Amino acid sequence: MSAVDVHVFSKQAEALDYLSPDNSEVSEVLYGGGARGGKTYLGCLWQILRRITMAGSVGFICREESVKLRDTTVVTFFEVLTDLRLNSVVEFNSTRLIANFSNGSVVYFRDLKLMPSDPEYDRLGSYGITDCFIDEAQQICAKAISVLKGRFSVLNGKNPDGTRWHTIPKALYTCNPRRNWIYTDFVKPAKMGTMASHRRFIKSLPLDNPHVDQAYIDNLLKA
Numbered sequence: 001m002s003a004v005d006v007h008v009f010s011k012q013a014e015a016l017d018y019l020s021p022d023n024s025e026v027s028e029v030l031y032g033g034g035a036r037g038g039k040t041y042l043g044c045l046w047q048i049l050r051r052i053t054m055a056g057s058v059g060f061i062c063r064e065e066s067v068k069l070r071d072t073t074v075v076t077f078f079e080v081l082t083d084l085r086l087n088s089v090v091e092f093n094s095t096r097l098i099a100n101f102s103n104g105s106v107v108y109f110r111d112l113k114l115m116p117s118d119p120e121y122d123r124l125g126s127y128g129i130t131d132c133f134i135d136e137a138q139q140i141c142a143k144a145i146s147v148l149k150g151r152f153s154v155l156n157g158k159n160p161d162g163t164r165w166h167t168i169p170k171a172l173y174t175c176n177p178r179r180n181w182i183y184t185d186f187v188k189p190a191k192m193g194t195m196a197s198h199r200r201f202i203k204s205l206p207l208d209n210p211h212v213d214q215a216y217i218d219n220l221l222k223a
Contacts, residue, residue: 006084011204012042018200019046021054021167026200030137030186032175033203039174043133044077046172048084050131051105054165056157059107060132060148064139066111070097073135074109103160112144121147128153130167137173142181145173 008016011031018026032039047059061077063069077099081087089102097109108127112134121144129151134140152169159165175182189195 006045008042008045009038011202012038012045015042015172015200015202016046016049018202019170019172021050021165021170024168025197027169027198028171028173028200030173030175030182030199030201031204033177033205038204040073040076040135041080043135043172043174044073044080045084047107047131047133048077048080048086050170051099051101051107052086052089052103053159054130054157054167055103055105055159056154057105057130057165057167058128058154059105060127060129060151061107061109061135062112062132062140062144062148063135064111064113066097066113069109069111069135077107077109112140112148114141114144119143124148124151127151130154131170132172134171134173136175138175138178138180138182145171145181 015029015031017023018029031042043061047061051057051059061069061073063073074097078087078092081090091100092098093100099107099109101107108129110124112121124144124147129148131152132148134145134148137145149169149171155169156164156166173182173186177183177187186195186199186201189199190201195201
């Protein structure tokens with residue numbers, strides 16, 4: 001496989017550093033604060049890089065609703081695969097929403113909508129995962145996040161070259177502002193200087209993204 005240059009801007013690079021398996025302190029990163037901050041691209045890029053470098057690992061990519069998951073996050077996932085020239089190493093089951101990598105890694109795309117018939121999210125109970133990316137996390141209830149954290153069990157593996165990999169559980173939440181658990185657990189502690197040592201909040205706005213069209217910025221400033 002030939003090398004491919006991936007260009008990320010500074011806020012995305014900061015998040016990737018915290019999410020690296022080499023970082024044994026930070027396990028949860030909240031990234032965002034506004035539209036066009038590079039949130040979904042970051043999450044899909046991180047998930048793909050984890051899967052190709054950690055054979056047999058298991059990732060979850062989630063949104064609240066399955067329709068938006070298919071129409072937005074899955075589309076971006078394949079955009080990133082194309083940018084990385086990695087389409088050939090992934091087989092995608094569009095019915096079950098599963099991306100199978102040639103090295104045995106898997107990404108499950110799942111909705112986290114709270115359903116009256118499943119208030120405890122029992123539908124997540126049979127999974128063992130390595131990490132998760134929750135897109136538009138402000139729409140997700142705290143119960144879903146708590147259940148997912150209990151599914152981190154695939155934390156060691158062996159690559160085809162014989163090297164072994166290990167990671168602590170890692171979670172990336174991307175968001176727009178909302179006064180719920182993301183504010184209580186991340187935004188407020190960041191403001192107060194009381195952030196838990198295993199968490200980080202990276203605020204990324206449209207102006208932080210050098211790839212955003214200036215016309216979009218100009219339109220925001222008129223609002």
